[in-house]
Amino acid sequence: MDEATVRKVARLARLKVTDEEVSRLVPQLGNIMQFVEQLGELDTDNVEPLASVANIDLRLREDDVTDGGMADQVLANAPESMEDFFVVPKVVE
Amino acid sequence: MAQLVKGQTGDWEIVIGMEVHAQVTANSKLFSGASAEFGAAPNSQVSMVDAAMPGMLPVLNEHCVYQAVRTGLGLNSAINKTSVFERKNYFYPDLPQGYQISQYLHPVVGEGKIEIDLPDGTTKEIGITRLHLEQDAGKSLHDQHPTKSYVDLNRSGCALMEIVSEPDIRGPDEAAAYLSKLRMILRYLGTCDGNMEEGSMRADVNISVRKPGGELGTRAEIKNVNSVKAVQQAIDFEVQRQIEILEGGGTVVQETRLWDPGKMETRSMRSKEEAHDYRYFPDPDLLPLVLTQDYIDNVANDLPELPDQKKHRFMEEYGLSLYDASVLIAEQQRAEYFETVTDGRDAKIAANWVINELLGLLNKNGKDLSGSPISAAQLGGLIDLIADNTISGKIAKDVFAEMFETSKDAPAIVEEKGLKQVTDTGEIEKVIDAVLDANPDNVAAYKGGKDKLFGFFVGQVMKETGGKANPAMVNEILKKKLT
Numbered sequence: 001m002d003e004a005t006v007r008k009v010a011r012l013a014r015l016k017v018t019d020e021e022v023s024r025l026v027p028q029l030g031n032i033m034q035f036v037e038q039l040g041e042l043d044t045d046n047v048e049p050l051a052s053v054a055n056i057d058l059r060l061r062e063d064d065v066t067d068g069g070m071a072d073q074v075l076a077n078a079p080e081s082m083e084d085f086f087v088v089p090k091v092v093e
Numbered sequence: 094m095a096q097l098v099k100g101q102t103g104d105w106e107i108v109i110g111m112e113v114h115a116q117v118t119a120n121s122k123l124f125s126g127a128s129a130e131f132g133a134a135p136n137s138q139v140s141m142v143d144a145a146m147p148g149m150l151p152v153l154n155e156h157c158v159y160q161a162v163r164t165g166l167g168l169n170s171a172i173n174k175t176s177v178f179e180r181k182n183y184f185y186p187d188l189p190q191g192y193q194i195s196q197y198l199h200p201v202v203g204e205g206k207i208e209i210d211l212p213d214g215t216t217k218e219i220g221i222t223r224l225h226l227e228q229d230a231g232k233s234l235h236d237q238h239p240t241k242s243y244v245d246l247n248r249s250g251c252a253l254m255e256i257v258s259e260p261d262i263r264g265p266d267e268a269a270a271y272l273s274k275l276r277m278i279l280r281y282l283g284t285c286d287g288n289m290e291e292g293s294m295r296a297d298v299n300i301s302v303r304k305p306g307g308e309l310g311t312r313a314e315i316k317n318v319n320s321v322k323a324v325q326q327a328i329d330f331e332v333q334r335q336i337e338i339l340e341g342g343g344t345v346v347q348e349t350r351l352w353d354p355g356k357m358e359t360r361s362m363r364s365k366e367e368a369h370d371y372r373y374f375p376d377p378d379l380l381p382l383v384l385t386q387d388y389i390d391n392v393a394n395d396l397p398e399l400p401d402q403k404k405h406r407f408m409e410e411y412g413l414s415l416y417d418a419s420v421l422i423a424e425q426q427r428a429e430y431f432e433t434v435t436d437g438r439d440a441k442i443a444a445n446w447v448i449n450e451l452l453g454l455l456n457k458n459g460k461d462l463s464g465s466p467i468s469a470a471q472l473g474g475l476i477d478l479i480a481d482n483t484i485s486g487k488i489a490k491d492v493f494a495e496m497f498e499t500s501k502d503a504p505a506i507v508e509e510k511g512l513k514q515v516t517d518t519g520e521i522e523k524v525i526d527a528v529l530d531a532n533p534d535n536v537a538a539y540k541g542g543k544d545k546l547f548g549f550f551v552g553q554v555m556k557e558t559g560g561k562a563n564p565a566m567v568n569e570i571l572k573k574k575l576t
Contacts, residue, residue, distance in 0.1 A: 012370055014184055051177075051381050058380035063119050063156030066126030067140035074139045074246070084135040085234070085243035088186040092235040092242065 001030035096264030097305060100336045106305045107332050108312075109262035109298060110222075113275060115254045115285035116229065116293040117160045123228050123252035124151030124194065131291055135245040143250040145189035150378050153178075157252040158382065160284040161201050161226050162392045164254055167282045167399055168221045170205025172389050176225075178379045181371045187231035187244050195255075197373045200225035201382065207278065208401045209270040210419045219271050220259030229253045254285065260299070260309070265325040272296060272321050277400045281425055289320050296324055300331045302339070310335070311345040315359050317352045327352040331359050403428055411440035420448050426462050427452075433469035438476050446472060450490070454497055466500040467493075475503035483507065484514050488560055515562045518570070521554070524562065525570055528553045539575060547571070 006025050010017045017025065071084045080087040097104040122129050125142035142149040165172050177199040180192040202224035208216050231249035233242050256275065262268050276287035276294060287294050296319075301312035315331055318324045335345050350359040398406070400422050407418040407428075421431045421444065435443035451472065455465060475493060478484045484492060484507055495506045507513055515521055528550060529536055539546040554567050 012182075012372070051375065056380070058382055059152060060155035060158065061126070061152045063121050063154050064126060065121050065128045067121075067142075068127035068138040071134070071136040071139070074136050074141070074144045080241075082243065084137070085237075085245055086136070086186070087238070087241050087243055090235065090238075090240050090242050091186055091233065 001026050001033055096266065098302070098332055098336060100340050102340050104305055105302045105332070105336050106307075107264050107328070108260050108301050108303060108309060109264075109268055109328065110260035110312075111258045111262065111268065111271060111299070112297040113256045113258075113272070114229075114295045114297075115164075115256060115275075115279055115287070117157050117226075117252035117254055118284055118286060119154060119156050119160065119252055121154060122250040123154055123157050123226065125250055127250065129251045131293070133247055135243075136247060138247040139249065143189075143246055145191070151194060151376075153379065153382065154252065157226060158201070158384075159392060160252075160282075161224060161254055162384065162389060163282055163396065164256075164279065164284045165202030165205065165224050166389075166393050166396055167278050167284075168202070168205040168207055168224065168256070170221050170224065171203035172384065173199060173201055173203055174384050174386070174389075175199065176201040176382045178226075178376045178382070179373045180376050181227075181373055183371060185230065185233075186242060187233045187246070187249065189231070189246065189249065193228050193230065194376055194379070195227035195373075196225035199381070201384075207271075207274055209267065209274045210404075210415070211270055212266055214415055216415070217261075217267065217270075219261045219267075222257040222259050224254050224256045227253050227255055260301075265328040268298065268324050268328055269321045272324055274400065277423060281397055281400055292319070295319060298324060298327060298331075300328060300335070301345070302332055302335045310339070311347050313345065313347065313359070314349045315352050316349060316362070319354075323352060323354055326354075326357060327359060330357060334359065397425075407431075411435065411444070413440060413444055417441075417444045417448060420452070424462070430462055430465075430469045434473045434476070436473070438473060438480065442476060442479075443473075446476060446493075450493055454494075466498070467496050471496060471500075471502055478503055478507060482514060482516060482563065484512055485560070485564055487564075488512050488514065491560075512559075512561060515558055516566060518566065521558075521562050521566055521570055522574075524554050524557045525550075525567070525574060528557060529574060536575070547575070550575070 003022050003026055006022050006029060007017070009029075010022075075081045075084065075086065078086050097106055099105075116129075117123075119129055121127060122140075122143065125140040127140040127143055128138045130138065140149075142151055162172055176196055178194050179197040181195045181197070182192045184191055200223045204223070205221040206218050207221065209219055210216055229248050229251040231244055231246040233244050235242050237243045258271065262271055276289075279285040279294070280287050285293060289295070298315045298318055299312045300315060301310035303310045313331060313335070315327050318327045331350070338345055346361075349362045351362050352359050403422045404415075404418045407413050407421060408415060413421070420427075422428050427447075431443065431447050434447055451465065451467065452462075455461060475489060475496065478492075479486055479489050488507075492503050492506050492512065495501070495510075496503060499506075532550075532553070535546050535549060539550075550571055551564070551567055554562055554571070555564070
């Protein structure tokens with residue numbers, strides 16, 4: 001783990017980190033990575049990936065319209081809205 | 094029909110692969126019960142799942158799975174019995190989750206192929222790489238306010254099929270033919286309405302050029318190409334741009350470019366460059382999708398006759414040309430219309446009337462087949478009158494025009510206007526005698542060797558009978574009388 005990686009991960013997650021935070025995060029994240037990498041010691045060559053610990057199948061729903069029609073509730077937490085649109089800072093160059 | 098492009102350093106070959114996003118025809122969204130219908134009031138078709146409220150869980154729509162499998166089978170593709178939904182992570186205001194649920198390493202549909210029909214009358218096979226299911230994003234409006242964007246999440250979470258082709262496409266004509274055939278197949282299957290104007294089918298075009306048969310060049314991905322015509326125009330522009338760069342000693346940059354239909358050019362979308370680190374991982378909210386062979390077999394048994402099957406059947410069963418068959422199968426309704434017309438009648442004659450007369454006139458009047466004033470049974474009735482010599486082919490065209498105006502049956506029009514063909518030898522002879530008597534000079538000239546006057550006599554007889562005399566009989570009797 002190095003500073004460049006920490007900065008890249010932070011940028012991809014849209015997190016603002018100060019230089020001081022970066023130098024603190026490098027060893028912390030490095031430790032976490034090392035901890036997880038212990039799993040690499042196991043031989044998993046003939047082991048199927050485990051999608052879930054519960055022995056259940058993916059549940060499907062029927063194609064019925066059962067939801068929606070509540071623009072007011074959907075917009076209730078929006079910092080800004082207008083005529084039932086979300087309003088955000090302009091995002092096109 | 095590979096189209097090579099001439100550059101200053103010789104010929105260049107165009108290599109194109111397409112990614113088509115097709116909105117799945119379904120009542121509700123891929124993972125929520127909100128309506129997927131087009132054109133509703135802003136944010137009126139948004140569930141808390143689509144708005145990505147914390148704690149909401151996606152539940153897969155079984156019909157969207159059915160539609161994807163059906164489409165895969167229609168594209169002659171392998172169906173994967175296990176597929177996995179993954180999160181594609183990026184930030185944009187019309188993507189409230191901060192990730193799109195998509196399929197990456199394990200798509201529901203694998204490799205296949207379709208046949209495309211080219212303008213020069215040949216066909217070509219284009220490979221399908223994969224088809225996967227994913228969520229659509231919302232819609233941002235950028236032109237409503239000087240400093241703000243407006244976001245409508247109605248489309249957010251609607252099911253899309255992304256259909257990826259192999260880089261088998263070699264030019265704008267092939268690209269257009271591929272898109273048209275794909276749209277036709279989706280419409281036959283009823284899995285996407287194929288409406289490019291409403292955005293229910295959108296194409297990204299990957300373009301590169303190379304020396305014929307050489308190493309693949311670096312490609313550019315062109316977005317925002319929203320019609321078959323735009324695809325062709327964008328390819329023409331982008332190919333020239335890349336050739337100019339390469340011949341000028343430069344290198345093509347691998348990037349996403351936007352097609353601008355107003356300026357007729359592609360331009361770089363610099364903002365997207367950094368964003369290509371999507372960090373896919375299996376969505377922990379969703380288990381793998383597992384399909385049984387029984388399920389796949391059942392979907393296969395439900396398939397309609399597909400465009401290419403129909404095309405080949407029309408050529409074999411009815412002896413039609415590839416061109417005629419391709420025109421007739423372009424829409425299911427058109428093919429059905431033709432089969433009703435031709436039932437018990439000569440197929441080539443029926444195809445000719447449907448394609449050259451009916452579709453031509455409909456097109457001229459800005460109508461389509463569903464608004465045709467002439468039903469298939471009525472057109473068949475007209476053809477019967479020609480076949481049994483009740484009217485001549487020439488009169489038939491007049492009757493056809495009248496049918497188009499009034500929607501009346503052909504026999505009624507023929508009866509009403511007295512258009513029945515004269516096949517009575519005596520009657521035709523009488524008219525011929527009168528014409529010959531009235532033109533003694535021309536008769537003498539004809540007998541003196543001016544053969545061309547024969548047409549004049551035929552014309553006069555037809556004129557006298559109002560076009561109703563049987564042309565073959567007129568010819569025969571005239572010849573006899575003039576020797």
